[in-house]
Amino acid sequence: MKRIIPLLLMLLLALPQAVAQRGLHIDQLFGSELRNRKGSTEVLVTGREAARYGLTLFRSLTFQASQKEMLWTESLVRADRAGATSMEEARRNARLYYGFYELKAQPEGKGRYLFYRNGQLEKGSAGKLTVIYMEGTATIDELKRRFSR
Amino acid sequence: MKRNKNAGNESSWDALVDRYFRAETTPREERRLRRFLSSPAGAARRYDAVRAVMGYVACGRSLSRRPAARRRNRPSAVAWRVAATVCLTAGIAASAGWGVYRRNNVCVAYVAGQKVTDPDIVTRCMKDAFRETVGPEAAPTMEGQLNGMFNLLDNP
Numbered sequence: 001m002k003r004i005i006p007l008l009l010m011l012l013l014a015l016p017q018a019v020a021q022r023g024l025h026i027d028q029l030f031g032s033e034l035r036n037r038k039g040s041t042e043v044l045v046t047g048r049e050a051a052r053y054g055l056t057l058f059r060s061l062t063f064q065a066s067q068k069e070m071l072w073t074e075s076l077v078r079a080d081r082a083g084a085t086s087m088e089e090a091r092r093n094a095r096l097y098y099g100f101y102e103l104k105a106q107p108e109g110k111g112r113y114l115f116y117r118n119g120q121l122e123k124g125s126a127g128k129l130t131v132i133y134m135e136g137t138a139t140i141d142e143l144k145r146r147f148s149r
Numbered sequence: 150m151k152r153n154k155n156a157g158n159e160s161s162w163d164a165l166v167d168r169y170f171r172a173e174t175t176p177r178e179e180r181r182l183r184r185f186l187s188s189p190a191g192a193a194r195r196y197d198a199v200r201a202v203m204g205y206v207a208c209g210r211s212l213s214r215r216p217a218a219r220r221r222n223r224p225s226a227v228a229w230r231v232a233a234t235v236c237l238t239a240g241i242a243a244s245a246g247w248g249v250y251r252r253n254n255v256c257v258a259y260v261a262g263q264k265v266t267d268p269d270i271v272t273r274c275m276k277d278a279f280r281e282t283v284g285p286e287a288a289p290t291m292e293g294q295l296n297g298m299f300n301l302l303d304n305p
Contacts, residue, residue, distance in 0.1 A: 048256075
C-alpha cells in the first residue's frame with residue numbers, strides 16, 4: 001500500500017499534455033493579455049470539435065494591434081515561416097499583408113499550418129490582425145472547403 | 150437441609166475425572182463435572198489438573214469458533230486494505246482519464262477576455278477567423294503580387 005500510492009502519483013505526473021510544446025515563436029501570442037482587449041478573439045479547439053475539420057488543433061488570435069505590436073507579430077510570423085515547406089503570401093506597403101504557410105510536418109505525419117492576415121493594411125479599414133495555427137491531416141484545400149460550409 | 154447436588158461421593162467424582170481423561174465421558178457428564186469443579190466442593194487441589202485441562206479445552210473451543218464467525222460476518226484487515234487500494238486506484242485512474250479526456254477535447258474561445266465554452270459559438274468564432282484570413286478578398290490579386298515582387302526587390 002505504501003509503495004502503490006507513490007507509484008500511482010508518478011504515473012499521473014507522466015501523463016502526456018494535450019497541447020504539446022510546438023516551439024513556435026507565435027506561441028507568445030496565445031494565452032497572452034492580447035485576448036483580453038476589446039474586439040479581440042482567441043480560439044482554441046482540439047479533439048472532437050477540431051476533428052470535424054480534419055484537424056487535431058486549431059488556435060487563432062484576432063486583435064487590434066498598435067504599430068509596434070503589428071511589427072512584432074509580423075516578426076514572429078517571419079521567424080516561424082523560415083521552416084515552411086510551401087508558402088503563399090502578399091505584401092502591401094512593405095508590410096506582410098497575408099501569408100499561408102505549410103510548416104514542416106510533425107514526426108507522426110501531422111501537417112502544420114500557419115495563416116496570417118493583416119487587415120489593418122486595408123484602406124479605410126478598422127481591420128485587425130489574425131494569426132491562425134493548425135495541426136491536422138487535412139490539406140489547405142480541404143480546410144478551405146470545410147470552413148466554407 | 151437442601152442437598153448440594155455437586156457434593157456427593159468423592160470417589161464417584163474421582164471416577165468421573167478418570168473417565169474424562171480417558172475421553173470416555175458423555176457431553177452431559179462433562180457438563181456435570183464442569184459444574185462440580187466450579188462449585189466449592191470441587192475446589193480441592195487434587196482437581197486442579199482436570200480444572201486446568203477443561204478450562205484450556207473450553208478456551209480453545211471458544212477461539213476456534215470465533216474466527217469462523219468473524220470470517221462469515223466481517224472481512225479481514227487485509228481484505229479491507231486490498232479493497233481500499235483497488236478503490237483508490239480506480240478513483241485515481243478515473244480522475245486521470247477524465248482529466249486527459251478534458252485536456253484532449255478543448256473547445257473554448259475568449260471574446261474580449263470573456264471565456265466562452267458553447268461549442269456553437271466557439272465554432273462560429275473559429276470559422277470567422279478562418280474566413281477572414283482566407284476569404285475571397287485574401288486571394289492573390291495582380292496588384293498584390295506585383296507589389297510583392299517589387300517589395301521583395303527593395304527589401305530582400
